[in-house]
Amino acid sequence: MLMKPTGNLDEVMAELRQEHRTVEAPAHLELILSAETEAKARSIEREPVNRIWAWGLSFALLASIAVVAVEWARHRVHAPEGRQVQAEEHVAPAPDPTLGSKAADTRSPKQAGELTVVRHTHARVVNDDAGRTELNVSNSQEPLASEEASLGDFVALPASEGLPPVSAISLVRMRIEQSALQQYGLEVPAEAAPRTLLAEFVVGEDGLPRAIRIIP
């Protein structure tokens, strides 16, 4: 008689189930979960603002990178050109000692269609204490070879009216055919081989060339 209620597993399991159901969840977890829920909601509300800041900072960073990249690319593009100009200057031949004065027209260098202007800059002729005439080039980014040269290196063109006032003269550098020097009154031997020279002209305010120098 006593064995019957205890021998049935289902009845024992029902007893155990009743015992099991008496266990309740801890009450303090309810408060913790409630607080966590509200805190999480507040953090989600702040998220859009944080996202806008993140996007703004990312955009600013990308813009800065783009500007730096463009400047760097521009620097890379311009740097080889400078070296090329210098190379051309080194290749230029020495002035021909056979050149001499000859009456010629007074066309400006630009009017000689076959000429190529290499560089144009403003310069001033100043007299130092020793009475020498010096040529100062105002464009100091890439100094001309004549920057250190005195005006005495220039050969006055035969038909020119002499050096212009020192207040303002222009210096024009160009690549010119050797035969074209005749247009400026300079004597060129007929047997000279055709070649290109790098020359600098002193040009007055009226735009007429006054003196020339062959750059070696």
Add this chain to the structure above:
Amino acid sequence: MFERLIGRQRSGEKSDAELHEAALKGSGDAMAALYRRHGGLVYRFTLRMSRDSSIAEEVTQEVFLALLSQLDCFDSQKAALSTWLCGIARRQLWKHLGRFGDAAAAEDDAAEAESTEDSPVTWVLRQEAVATVRDGLDELPLPLKEVIVLCELEEMTYEQAAMVLAVPIGTVRSRLHRAKARLAELLRGNLVNAGGEKKC
């Protein structure tokens, strides 16, 4: 205080899906209502499986916080919230048991049920049988133990238990059968021993 009490009563009338949605919007009362409704199931399951109240509390808290973070995982159309919570609890529990081992001592803090109908001898024998099954339940392998807890103690259907355990229904049935057979065998052996002692 009164408003909070009214809010709880109102939130208690809502469905799990409505409470879940409100909790996602930041309602602490909704989360509290969900916890009151399903916290006991999760805690009992984890406590019975781990035999450690601190692990059970930690896992229960993690399960309900997962309800907030894993927004896309719970679908009220596919499963009941209680089933989904038990599934999360089971996964979290396996992680804890893997981390701490299964060496946690059993904490027998269940209240002793009193019976006024049985005689004292019957009551004592029944309590011995319950203790035997309880101890035998703790000795079962975890896959068999969790089936007993879900299907027998929490009275889940085979389908619900299969969803929680992520196994086919046939597997739930076979595990339950094996678990019950072991417990019945244990119970018979206990009775035999008790009868022998009694004869002596």
